[in-house]
Amino acid sequence: MTAILKEDTMRIELDRPRCEGHGLCEEAAPDLMHLDDEGELVIDVVDVDGADIARAQAAVRVCPVAALRLAGAETE
Numbered sequence: 001m002t003a004i005l006k007e008d009t010m011r012i013e014l015d016r017p018r019c020e021g022h023g024l025c026e027e028a029a030p031d032l033m034h035l036d037d038e039g040e041l042v043i044d045v046v047d048v049d050g051a052d053i054a055r056a057q058a059a060v061r062v063c064p065v066a067a068l069r070l071a072g073a074e075t076e
């Protein structure tokens with residue numbers, strides 16, 4: 001099946017082994033992600049659009065270990 005890029009949607013990707021759980025990303029984008037009770041980051045909104053893209057970009061920028069990235073979202 002051919003993947004079709006949704007132009008106005010980005011996907012938040014987490015490199016989990018890299019994540020150190022400091023939660024700076026949660027502070028930058030609390031509507032999109034949070035640390036659970038074990039200190040594991042949970043991405044609540046994986047595919048973002050509109051104003052959420054800027055919030056996700058802020059989270060990507062503040063991560064001290066570059067564990068987050070934004071990629072083009074794909075439909076199936």
Ligand code: SF4
Pocket residue numbers: 018019020021022023024025026041062063064065066067068
């Ligand atoms: S800022 Fe980076 S290292 Fe910290 S919880 Fe978020 S993704 Fe993990």
